[in-house]
Amino acid sequence: MVLILLYFLFLLVLSSSIGMLTHNFLKISSSLWIDKIWLGFVTITILAGIWAFFAGLDFYFLAVVVLLSGFSFWKYRLRSRQLYNKLTWKSLNTLTKVSVILLLLLLLVNASLSGYVLDNDSYYLQTIKWLNDYGLVPGIGNWHLFLAQQSGFHILEAGLNLEFISLGFNDVGLFLTLIMMLWSVLPTVDEETFFQKAFRNLLVLILPVLMLLGTAPSPDVPVILLHYYVIYKFLFGNRDAQNLLIITTLTGLACYFKITSVFLGVLPLVLWLSIG
Numbered sequence: 001m002v003l004i005l006l007y008f009l010f011l012l013v014l015s016s017s018i019g020m021l022t023h024n025f026l027k028i029s030s031s032l033w034i035d036k037i038w039l040g041f042v043t044i045t046i047l048a049g050i051w052a053f054f055a056g057l058d059f060y061f062l063a064v065v066v067l068l069s070g071f072s073f074w075k076y077r078l079r080s081r082q083l084y085n086k087l088t089w090k091s092l093n094t095l096t097k098v099s100v101i102l103l104l105l106l107l108l109v110n111a112s113l114s115g116y117v118l119d120n121d122s123y124y125l126q127t128i129k130w131l132n133d134y135g136l137v138p139g140i141g142n143w144h145l146f147l148a149q150q151s152g153f154h155i156l157e158a159g160l161n162l163e164f165i166s167l168g169f170n171d172v173g174l175f176l177t178l179i180m181m182l183w184s185v186l187p188t189v190d191e192e193t194f195f196q197k198a199f200r201n202l203l204v205l206i207l208p209v210l211m212l213l214g215t216a217p218s219p220d221v222p223v224i225l226l227h228y229y230v231i232y233k234f235l236f237g238n239r240d241a242q243n244l245l246i247i248t249t250l251t252g253l254a255c256y257f258k259i260t261s262v263f264l265g266v267l268p269l270v271l272w273l274s275i276g
Helices: 002-026 033-052 059-075 077-085 094-111 118-133 152-160 172-185 194-214 220-236 241-257 259-275
Strands: none
Touching: 002 033, 002 059, 002 094, 002 172, 033 059, 033 152, 033 172, 033 220, 033 241, 059 077, 059 152, 094 172, 094 194, 118 152, 152 172, 152 241, 172 194, 172 220, 194 220, 220 241, 220 259, 241 259
């Protein structure tokens, strides 16, 4: 559990640092920490997908990502400090502190369990191992309905699972679950209506499902979380180009993880029509 906690901290620093780089590149002024983490994973996923065309997702890929994260952290060190200091532990009430601790312990214990999802042993682990060793291999097998069942989420997992030091953490889904649960229970600096806060808090109701699926590197976990967050941004976010860009980017990520998410594309389309 200690190793998993350290791994989660590693993912937090990596994703938030690269997220700040992505924010600056896209010229997004949003200060929400959750946006930076999601956009950080968008960039890492794109880099992993490109890398996998030419080589396995091994130590060398992660070294490039860590160097990019370090550069971003140094370049935007003042913003990094503001990001981590925005919400201090002392500012939380007792109920919120207890909730955070319980969530962390639950998900750490869950991450240490074996996968309960049938697909975990049938192709999840084998796909990730193949991506670690060889990347994306060309061939007509990629068009096979059963042999080519691969998610973009497995490419992300393979890029970050530290398999080269025999740890094989396939817990990015549970890390994203933890981040989204913290977003759900922690107070926000933005003004919220009653319904907005209620919608945000209600995410905890699907925690049991996410924990069950999260014992394996299932793409369903990030897809569920992305659907919930995109719907939240659509319902309660600003009707402007920046919010549209974030929603469109996260919808694209959901589709890359699972193509059935294509129906989520209706939301950025409606938002685009309302702005235009």
